[in-house]
Amino acid sequence: MRNTARWAVTLGLTATAVCGPLAGAALAGPSPAPATLYAPSALVLTVGHGTVAATATPERAVTLTCAPAPSGSHPAAPDACAELRAVGGDFAALTAGDDVLCTREYNPVVITAQGVWQGKRVSYERTFANECVKNASMTSVFAF
Numbered sequence: 001m002r003n004t005a006r007w008a009v010t011l012g013l014t015a016t017a018v019c020g021p022l023a024g025a026a027l028a029g030p031s032p033a034p035a036t037l038y039a040p041s042a043l044v045l046t047v048g049h050g051t052v053a054a055t056a057t058p059e060r061a062v063t064l065t066c067a068p069a070p071s072g073s074h075p076a077a078p079d080a081c082a083e084l085r086a087v088g089g090d091f092a093a094l095t096a097g098d099d100v101l102c103t104r105e106y107n108p109v110v111i112t113a114q115g116v117w118q119g120k121r122v123s124y125e126r127t128f129a130n131e132c133v134k135n136a137s138m139t140s141v142f143a144f
Helices: 002-028 077-086 131-137
Strands: 041-049 057-067 109-117 120-128
Touching: 057 077, 109 131, 120 131
Parallel strands: none
Antiparallel strands: 041 057, 041 109, 109 120
């Protein structure tokens, strides 16, 4: 019985927190339409050691939101969003210069991108031989 009451209180508080602001907005009257409409672009980017994302533990993860304005926990969100816009959100097209020399050490690094880019679902994964190869191959999108 105690668990049922606890769940009921939790559910009630959650409903109040989620629906409360909506009820207040409905009572205040219609809000003006936004000046421009945009397709959402919100991503979660991860980096981890391993050969595939399914078995690798993410070591670093950031959020990147590019619409309506660059934001998120990504350290260079404006640059990353600009690079993604330049390639139309195609992560495979992101490339950096070939002027970096790396060792042939095999310590695989896997990167992932999950989320939405301009309203379309995105799921990207790529594995590199080591951290140096990843940094030499990718732009600022995965530099975190």
